[in-house]
Amino acid sequence: MNLSFSIENWNQKSWEEFCSVAQETRMKGIELYNIDNDIFSGKKSPTNPQLSSSEKRHLAARGLQIPCFDTAADFMDPEFAVEFARTVEAAANLGAPYVSVHTETTDQQACRIRIGELMELLGNSQVSLLVKTTGPYADTDHLRDLLNNFSDDRLAAVWMMYDTCVSGKEDAEETITNLGAYVKHVQIHDFRRNGTAAEPELIGEGELPIKDMMNALRSVNYDGFISVVWNPDWMPDLPDIEIILTHFASCMGRFEETRRNRRHLYWNKRHTGRYVWKQESLIDKTFPQVLDTMVEE
Numbered sequence: 001m002n003l004s005f006s007i008e009n010w011n012q013k014s015w016e017e018f019c020s021v022a023q024e025t026r027m028k029g030i031e032l033y034n035i036d037n038d039i040f041s042g043k044k045s046p047t048n049p050q051l052s053s054s055e056k057r058h059l060a061a062r063g064l065q066i067p068c069f070d071t072a073a074d075f076m077d078p079e080f081a082v083e084f085a086r087t088v089e090a091a092a093n094l095g096a097p098y099v100s101v102h103t104e105t106t107d108q109q110a111c112r113i114r115i116g117e118l119m120e121l122l123g124n125s126q127v128s129l130l131v132k133t134t135g136p137y138a139d140t141d142h143l144r145d146l147l148n149n150f151s152d153d154r155l156a157a158v159w160m161m162y163d164t165c166v167s168g169k170e171d172a173e174e175t176i177t178n179l180g181a182y183v184k185h186v187q188i189h190d191f192r193r194n195g196t197a198a199e200p201e202l203i204g205e206g207e208l209p210i211k212d213m214m215n216a217l218r219s220v221n222y223d224g225f226i227s228v229v230w231n232p233d234w235m236p237d238l239p240d241i242e243i244i245l246t247h248f249a250s251c252m253g254r255f256e257e258t259r260r261n262r263r264h265l266y267w268n269k270r271h272t273g274r275y276v277w278k279q280e281s282l283i284d285k286t287f288p289q290v291l292d293t294m295v296e297e
Contacts, residue, residue: 004029009231025245034072052093066096067225075101138168140178176216200234204251217258
């Protein structure tokens, strides 16, 4: 399972500290946040274009990736295009496949226009734009309509599990029915209800229906990252990022992989095609099960 963590809210850590703790806790990725963060300033910044090649080698040597680069401002902010362009450039230099954006604006037409403008700013980069399921898009009906309006492979979604569950009041099946393969990245943090309030909780110890959500991801053969978002101020008694990430990894290890394992396929003699089952072997399945297996492959 591809687990990562967001650096958002961990403001007193250096880039080297993030890389070290990721490696120690067996994370596979580090989700970056806010191009104006202090760790992205100076000559030794991982976003320094002159260091991008060496930084990518450094990450690969540690078995790490940057699954997503998250922007800080609302994408409807008049000045957001500047932040977005800088973030796309940094993501492209570091080999990050996605830049994520969010908004609190409910005007769908205005959002469509702005997303169209942001898509143009992607240029010829290999970076894709992801819209987060927060604010008005915690109702994933609206996000699906937005994404369908473009039908562009470089425009997809970040499933923020807490937001769709608490703010959007959706179950996992409804969210994945609406978004399906549009989900390219996942952010998660748990909660526990206290009256009408939802208070943060350690992953797996709250009320977030994680099992249902993992099954939903598995239904679309999701093979991206699941990234924990945590603020040390939520639980002052647990300020250690290593404890949070170790607990996260332990909890997620209880669930099945979201990408179904590919079964072994058998080449024909001329290597022009492959069989699902060995030739002339008895298949212990009903005919509908055979059809289902062939459709899956």
